[in-house]
Amino acid sequence: MSEIPLAQAAKRVIPWWLLRHETMLALILLIALIGLGGMNSRFLTLDNLLNQGRLTTEVGLIALPMTFIIITGGIDLSVGSIVGLCAILLGYSWKTFGFPLPLAIGFSLLVGAAAGFLNGIVITKVKVPPLIMTIATLALYRGLAEGISQARSVRGYPEWFYFVGQENLLGVPAQLWLLLIAIVVSAVVLDRTTFGRTLYAIGNNETAARFSGLPVDRVKLIIYTLSGLMAGLSACVLVSRVTTTRSDMGIGYELDVIAAVVLGGTSIFGGVGTIWGTVVGIAMIQLLKNGLALTGVKGDATIVVIGTVLILSTLVASSLQRRREGV
Amino acid sequence: MTAMTLAGVGTDPRRRLKVLASQEALLAIAVIGLAIAVGLNNPRFLAARNLSDVLLGNAYIAVAAVGMSMVIVSGNIDISVGALIGVLATISGTLAVNGAPIVVAWLAALVAGVVVMAFQGVIIAYLRIPAIVVTLGMLSILKGGLISVTGGKWITDLPDSFHLADIELFGLLPFPVFLMILVTILAALWMRYSASGRAIYAVGGNAEAARLCGISQPRTIVMVFALHGLFAGAAALLYATQLRVIQSTVPPNLELTIITASVVGGVSILGGVGTVVGSTFAAVLIAEIASALVFIDVSPYWIRAVQGVLILVTVIADILRRRRMAGA
Amino acid sequence: MKLGLAAAFLGATLLAGTASAADKRWDGADDLPVNPLACSAGEANAAPAAKLYDGGKPTNAPDKAGKPITLVDVPKLIGIGYFNATSKGMQDAAKALGNVTVKTDGPTEAKIDEQIKFIDNYITSGVDGILFAANDPVAIAPVLKKALSKGIHVVGYDANSTPDAREWFVNQAEFNGIAKAMIDSMAKEAGEDKGFAIVTSTFTTPNQARWIAEMWAYAQKCHPKLKWLETVEAQEDNNLSFNQATTLINKHGDKLAGLFGMTSVATPASAEAVTKAKLCGKIAVVGLATPNAMKPYVNADCVKSVVLWNPVDLGYAATYVMRAVVDGSLKPGATSVEAGKLGKLNVVNGSEILLGSPFVFTKQNIKDFDF
Incomplete structure (x- = not known):
């Protein structure tokens, strides 16, 4: 353990918050941005960055409640399938049931919440581990989306519906406002409320949290429901952006989301994590993909880079963490 | 609650044996019951040819699930296995086409599987990075890397002798089925009766206690991943040699099928509990369900939903049963 | 658990009952109108009414006639044989x-x-033209329109978008042409009154859904005694396709005289399943x-017989069409375009360029092709 004196030295010179995972990550991101920006003049333009925000909103919206869930030591693999199910039900209720579109949107959000609630209720009441429960509903919800839609797409929504997905509001992509609001609200909830502190308590030691009289089951039920609801919202934004519903929408989102959250320093073991870290994680993945593409790196090589970054950054973060704790 | 169940099961070996036996027995009953139910509906389902095709076509999933079960029992998870199987199949096929001795082509898949998985095991065990992060990253690396290297060019013109899956032992038992049974029995015996096998349960069930008993947790985890790599290599060989072409891409959602087989087979994702016999039965059950749904004319649009419900029902029933056992 | 399984089974059987009652068209996933060709080659097809150009137009595209241009090709996915072949055709054309x-x-x-994100990135990076094969004709439209609005030329091949989102589409073979070739081959090889089943990728794949719909229409019209048994999904996965085909063979027994493979993955896997079942000659693939x-x-x-167009030619033609658009030699209203070694290609359906009739590979000519 020859590193310890070094870490001590570092600790004296560098303020503690600079060694935090999120800060380190943000610095890495900044360096990468400048590097990639230097290689392609079209990368660091406001237009491009805002556009990347537009493209990543759907994943971002889901990553926020996923941060909550992972902080409690849980996981939700069914989010991508909930996106598919909600997208299908949005289209189906509008076209086949003849719901007015606002009602159809409300209905699909409700279905998202209900799907999340089902995950939550089985996880808390029957004590099925979240990983297994959500693997099962990953198949179930996708299957429902396929069965209900019979693989048919729904198209031809009214023009106004495309506003959220495609237009700008005050110079910023409309859906980015949704994401910004969601980020601020989640950050405040996690940082400043009893609810947020309960999440950490559950993640650190669930049994202890129970014995301290914290409403563990209720809190878990809420976050899984919230995860479903946000997946529903994400589905609506996605449909509005791409103008059509398909039953294969959102496939693979779960891995993108989890990668972003974990990259952002949230520990998969629970108890550690911030919304700010998740935001940096999302930005990092999206901008790396975009920046590499603009500098001429192909898609297959890009995912190799993303995978490597995921492992290496977690490695750096956890060794820093251990050094700090080791002191 | 679950912790209590585990503790209760762990302390009384006789009861544990009973619990595990009944878990496997239930799966076996489900496999047979399903066959009969579908057979009543369409007798062709029970034709020897169909039953053997179901086993033959899915044996590789059962073989991979044996390794996955060990990983999960040790308290870890592996998301990269599907991608790895794709890569190993390509390596082996490329060697065979380019004139390497067939045995070398076969061995290469096994060796490469062990190397990649042991490497992941080292990162997980010694650098203490969560398995889900390491294997998620590796999934990305293998998937992108495979396409970068091969450009997705299919491997064709494989030599006939390469087709391991075509071998029939004693002109009767197809090699994949034989391998599935052999691997399952060996792994089950090893995990139950050898010290190193039991160490996996100890590490997964209670890492601290395992450490106190003198079991090296990191070494056990690396061993588990290396073995998992070996099984993944074997699965890749069955996968690669079943058909005349190798796709050189990552089989979609394969990791999910494999994890599902382990979990439905009674391996607790919390670690410390489960047997590979259960996971093999579960892999057979899942394959049987997929085939049965076609036989009883379930509209293909609903197949995935039905599969989801079946997994859910199996898992919930299993948990309720364990709880009752623990309470009794 | 037994109870649970039983309940799930009951559910499954109920679902099956309601589902099989609804099966009329073969696939169900495509409700677009169908247009079957005439039964025998001699009969004249009803000439489709000449359509006006219905493609889009880039705004203020820089004039690069005769100047070097940079193109990007965004296929449905990379890393499969088919799109490797189209990509090779593009490189050949670029060299020529x-x-x-x-x-x-x-x-x-x-x-x-993902495909939308790729196209979006290339719009930002600034290319002169985008070639695409769409995963969804409608969902891809907004991003293609964005490309047009930035003065980038857009030409599709293999899988179309809505017409106004691109300038031209290079059509490998018309859907009803493929359908006719497939059904005629099946009727000839399996027999006019035999049963067959279909192995496809997914029901949401637009081209496959379209072909199946046209096959249904053509069989209704010209081979009404052919019996469709069922269609199964097998993704683009070799082993899954093999397992599905095997299941179909075991399920239907003698009733099954033919298998259609709708993708370049499903067809060899189906052939392997038939070979393994030792039913070559009894079940036509x-x-x-x-x-x-x-x-x-x-x-x-x-x-x-294996039905396909030459994907190398398809990529080659798409590149030539793009060059002609940039040079201004292919304008709305044109009736044909020069495509290098392929000669003159005709414009159909307003804004589509037809590669030709589908090609049928047989034992005699298959050795001449390598892709």
């Missing part, structure tokens, strides 16, 4: 033209969401496939 650079890049899975994967089965006489 001399003033075109083209690069292929795209998602590793056929996901429309007809399908879309690339020659290399089919050679063993065609040479073993297990498969008699």
